[in-house]
Amino acid sequence: MSAGNGQTGGGDRRGQPGQKKTGRANGGPNRLDNRKGNRPHGAGGGKRPFAQKAGTGTGAGKGANAGSAADAGAQRPGARAAKVTPGLPVRRAAVAVLGKVVHNNRMLASELDAVNGHPLYRALADNDRALLRAILGVALRRRGQISDLVEKLLDRPIPEKTGRVEDILHVAIAQILFLDVADHAAVSVAVDEAGGDRMARPYKGLVNAVLRRLIRERDTLLADQDPVALNAPGWLFQRWRDTYGAETARAITAAHMEEPGLDLTLKPAENAAAWAARLGAQVLPTGSLRLVEAGRVEELDGFSEGTWWVQDAAAALPVRLLGDVAGLNVADLCAAPGGKTAQLAAAGAKVTAVDISNNRLKRVSENMARLSLDVEILAADLGKWEPAAPFDAILLDAPCTATGTARRHPDMPWLKRESDIATLAEIQGRFLRRALSWLKPGGVLVYCTCSLEPEEGERQIEALLAEGAGVERVPIASGEIAGLDGLVTASGDLRTLPCHWPSDQPRMGGLDGFFASRLKRVG
Numbered sequence: 001m002s003a004g005n006g007q008t009g010g011g012d013r014r015g016q017p018g019q020k021k022t023g024r025a026n027g028g029p030n031r032l033d034n035r036k037g038n039r040p041h042g043a044g045g046g047k048r049p050f051a052q053k054a055g056t057g058t059g060a061g062k063g064a065n066a067g068s069a070a071d072a073g074a075q076r077p078g079a080r081a082a083k084v085t086p087g088l089p090v091r092r093a094a095v096a097v098l099g100k101v102v103h104n105n106r107m108l109a110s111e112l113d114a115v116n117g118h119p120l121y122r123a124l125a126d127n128d129r130a131l132l133r134a135i136l137g138v139a140l141r142r143r144g145q146i147s148d149l150v151e152k153l154l155d156r157p158i159p160e161k162t163g164r165v166e167d168i169l170h171v172a173i174a175q176i177l178f179l180d181v182a183d184h185a186a187v188s189v190a191v192d193e194a195g196g197d198r199m200a201r202p203y204k205g206l207v208n209a210v211l212r213r214l215i216r217e218r219d220t221l222l223a224d225q226d227p228v229a230l231n232a233p234g235w236l237f238q239r240w241r242d243t244y245g246a247e248t249a250r251a252i253t254a255a256h257m258e259e260p261g262l263d264l265t266l267k268p269a270e271n272a273a274a275w276a277a278r279l280g281a282q283v284l285p286t287g288s289l290r291l292v293e294a295g296r297v298e299e300l301d302g303f304s305e306g307t308w309w310v311q312d313a314a315a316a317l318p319v320r321l322l323g324d325v326a327g328l329n330v331a332d333l334c335a336a337p338g339g340k341t342a343q344l345a346a347a348g349a350k351v352t353a354v355d356i357s358n359n360r361l362k363r364v365s366e367n368m369a370r371l372s373l374d375v376e377i378l379a380a381d382l383g384k385w386e387p388a389a390p391f392d393a394i395l396l397d398a399p400c401t402a403t404g405t406a407r408r409h410p411d412m413p414w415l416k417r418e419s420d421i422a423t424l425a426e427i428q429g430r431f432l433r434r435a436l437s438w439l440k441p442g443g444v445l446v447y448c449t450c451s452l453e454p455e456e457g458e459r460q461i462e463a464l465l466a467e468g469a470g471v472e473r474v475p476i477a478s479g480e481i482a483g484l485d486g487l488v489t490a491s492g493d494l495r496t497l498p499c500h501w502p503s504d505q506p507r508m509g510g511l512d513g514f515f516a517s518r519l520k521r522v523g
Ligand SMILES: C[S@@+](CC[C@H](N)C(=O)[O-])C[C@H]1O[C@@H](n2cnc3c(N)ncnc32)[C@H](O)[C@@H]1O
Pocket: 002, 003, 004, 005, 006, 007, 315, 333, 334, 335, 336, 337, 338, 339, 340, 341, 354, 355, 356, 357, 360, 380, 381, 382, 383, 397, 398, 399, 400, 450
């Protein structure tokens, strides 16, 4: 499975209403400012999977103000239909979408798609959609912590077939602990929701009791947790410890707990400083723009004129390793939704963009039309496709576990299994060798993945070079690209981590985890 790390379009991104302030960890090179940030630390054990036990407590405060987006600091769009508990539709939708993600392995982005997403989400007004995204963002970023609390708050397991009880509790706890939603409102709506679900109804009192106890004991319960260790699946946290060391693994997970800013890539002819001033953005060391509060992407200056596209700062780096591509025939393999395609075309390359997914290629077409860029778009399976003629240069952004994108896709860690890594690594190795055979002699290929797992990055290149297959690495030279200091490995490859570029302003820090290596065909 892969994630669209190059979000080129407007998408459905807006500001998140009512988020409570949370801390962040620091670590890694290239701080964006000179001050150290704070991160709350708790004592306590490691990650435990969700578990249910029964509990005790007092009755819910019925008649509480269980409001909607307005409760969380956003404006309400207008009066609601009579006899619907205020705030219930958005929480019901949040519970339904959370269930799809964590029980049915559906990607959050698919469920929140404005056209094909979950019907309960699509039925919501704009402000309620923003509230739902805020709730689910927190529920997934803090999933380990919330699961640990539910386990501690219950005395014995809830029987199976309790409907949505688990998800109702998670959505309510996310609001109570991490969003500016009134406690009584979150409890009241959660209880009403359980009451409206045939399977969950017998556990209405339990939901009420658990949430009431959470409110009473929150300080003690939170003080007893180690959020950083809890908020990644245990197997993944252990891998990151093994690969990067304990301190960096903690910094990675801490970065995932923060909502990231919005990164934009400008067309090369544009003036970054002038656009930063116009958009209220910061120019990042590598030239991308970063906005802390974006609102609706489609309403930002320059969107309709096609001046820029949405792309994480790390995702913008691999294409730059190809150097000057003006006039070259370049294949962009695994191209959708087209962030790197846009970079190549805007730099003057003659681009052939290939991807297996017709749906995702539609987004490439839409994005290139908005950006007035001309590219050839091909739907093909890289396992079978053969080009008519070799290319001067190739970018291969191979399908991967996307564990580097958890800042922007907080569902990602919870959707993965450890076995996915080997499955995808086999595909990556195959595609890499095929793609190299499509290069002209002397041609350059950049291989990249948005994964933190070395099997999908460093190990691929080591294995390839060990074969002596007419290919050599072209290491990234010091100073070759401004801002890359600290992001290049001893072998000359690119390795970015979510904890790089830490900042006291959480949304200003971090970048996606990417690996990229530059290879030259010498045979
Ligand atoms: C990481 S995403 C690419 C992101 C894109 N390069 C960008 O910057 O916007 C990986 C892509 O690989 C595509 N893909 C997966 N398997 C493929 C295959 N067998 N052949 C071609 N493309 C494939 C997926 O559809 C997905 O769009």
